[in-house]
Amino acid sequence: MKVEQNALLTPYNTFGVAARAKRLVRIAKRSDLGELESVRGDDPLLVLGLGSNVLFTKDFEGLVALNRIRGVKRLEAGENGEYRFRAGAGESWDALVRKMTAEGHPGLENLVMVPGSVGGAAVQNIGAYGVEAAERIESVEIFDREKSEFRTLTNEECDFGYRSSVFKTERGSKWVIVSVTFALPAVTQWKPVVGYKGLTAALAGKTDPTAEEVLEAVERLRRAKLPDPKEIGSAGSFFKNPVVPELQARALLEDYPQLVAYPLGGRRTKLAAGWLIDAVGFKGRTKGRAAVWSRQALVLVNQGGAAGSEVKALADDVISAVERKFGISLTPEVAIL
Numbered sequence: 001m002k003v004e005q006n007a008l009l010t011p012y013n014t015f016g017v018a019a020r021a022k023r024l025v026r027i028a029k030r031s032d033l034g035e036l037e038s039v040r041g042d043d044p045l046l047v048l049g050l051g052s053n054v055l056f057t058k059d060f061e062g063l064v065a066l067n068r069i070r071g072v073k074r075l076e077a078g079e080n081g082e083y084r085f086r087a088g089a090g091e092s093w094d095a096l097v098r099k100m101t102a103e104g105h106p107g108l109e110n111l112v113m114v115p116g117s118v119g120g121a122a123v124q125n126i127g128a129y130g131v132e133a134a135e136r137i138e139s140v141e142i143f144d145r146e147k148s149e150f151r152t153l154t155n156e157e158c159d160f161g162y163r164s165s166v167f168k169t170e171r172g173s174k175w176v177i178v179s180v181t182f183a184l185p186a187v188t189q190w191k192p193v194v195g196y197k198g199l200t201a202a203l204a205g206k207t208d209p210t211a212e213e214v215l216e217a218v219e220r221l222r223r224a225k226l227p228d229p230k231e232i233g234s235a236g237s238f239f240k241n242p243v244v245p246e247l248q249a250r251a252l253l254e255d256y257p258q259l260v261a262y263p264l265g266g267r268r269t270k271l272a273a274g275w276l277i278d279a280v281g282f283k284g285r286t287k288g289r290a291a292v293w294s295r296q297a298l299v300l301v302n303q304g305g306a307a308g309s310e311v312k313a314l315a316d317d318v319i320s321a322v323e324r325k326f327g328i329s330l331t332p333e334v335a336i337l
């Protein structure tokens with residue numbers, strides 16, 4: 001593996017922050033993984049997909065390994081006719097969704113335009129418009145750096161939750177995701193997921209759209225709301241939507257009837273973090289060269305040349321303001337490094 005010294009990370013993070021890595025390598029094939037530990041030596045390691053969920057607040061004093069393991073392979077159909085395939089962790093998520101939808105394999109269309117890699121999608125259990133990646137993932141193949149062996153984890157072993165998985169834990173930090181196996185519902189079993197706020201309207205009331213129609217509606221919604229990382233640096237939603245006890249949500253709703261809240265069952269309620277941030281007057285607020293996106297308060301952006309520390313300082317201001325007004329602690333969805 002070729003090792004680049006003092007590498008500029010600007011092209012490898014969608015915030016477009018100009019941090020540097022002490023050393024950088026590309027993992028292009030499975031056999032590269034065997035070398036990773038010896039190349040790493042005593043340095044900390046950061047595996048990156050497409051860098052769409054990280055914020056570098058300083059230089060990374062270690063080895064950054066870009067996962068570029070590609071390839072999509074069709075597998076034998078599942079017991080109930082599921083369309084099964086395995087994708088390399090370094091594949092583009094968005095390209096994979098478009099490929100599957102265009103080839104007539106529905107099930108991923110709600111997740112179009114989520115930037116990042118297939119590996120990153122599993123780490124984060126990405127979700128959008130009512131669908132989470134975990135619903136379509138059958139298993140995840142990892143390389144265990146400590147044991148120097150490949151292993152496959154079942155969906156249950158991945159311990160997926162809301163924007164979380166085993167890969168975000170201490171144990172999971174020793175693993176590199178190599179490939180992900182998906183099982184999409186058989187065409188005859190597939191039902192469009194259209195109940196999510198905004199999507200029904202974008203489909204103009206169509207209750208039985210095709211997967212292509214859902215994909216196009218989601219694209220329209222996302223284009224209107226989210227900055228294009230090619231033009232404006234961001235990592236999408238910066239904060240998670242907080243989950244609070246139902247009683248706390250009810251009390252808040254009495255004071256703030258407009259509050260956007262989704263009952264989750266188990267006496268818990270998910271609150272829209274974007275609404276909370278808007279309500280403390282932060283939509284469009286700037287700090288140095290960082291800003292809260294004017295069309296969606298959940299998104300922090302780099303207006304050009306911002307350091308990661310400026311974005312982090314703005315995020316801290318948002319957290320304090322929401323805490324003061326609502327007594328709720330927002331937690332970042334983005335990995336802050």
Ligand SMILES: Cc1cc2nc3c(=O)[nH]c(=O)nc-3n(C[C@H](O)[C@H](O)[C@H](O)COP(=O)(O)OP(=O)(O)OC[C@H]3O[C@@H](n4cnc5c(N)ncnc54)[C@H](O)[C@@H]3O)c2cc1C
Pocket residue numbers: 014046047048049050051052053054067089113114115116117118119120121122123124125126127128167175176177178226227228229234235236237335
């Ligand atoms: C404009 C925009 C919109 C977005 N919209 C959404 C959305 O709708 N829903 C949503 O859920 N997210 C969204 N995101 C966030 C982001 O796209 C996802 O979290 C994505 O899955 C990150 O993938 P990545 O490859 O870029 O991960 P990276 O940012 O490269 O890495 C993220 C984390 O995963 C780890 N990691 C990455 N690859 C591997 C691997 N192969 N093995 C082990 N660890 C790995 C990294 O170490 C890091 O901790 C959005 C981001 C942007 C910029």
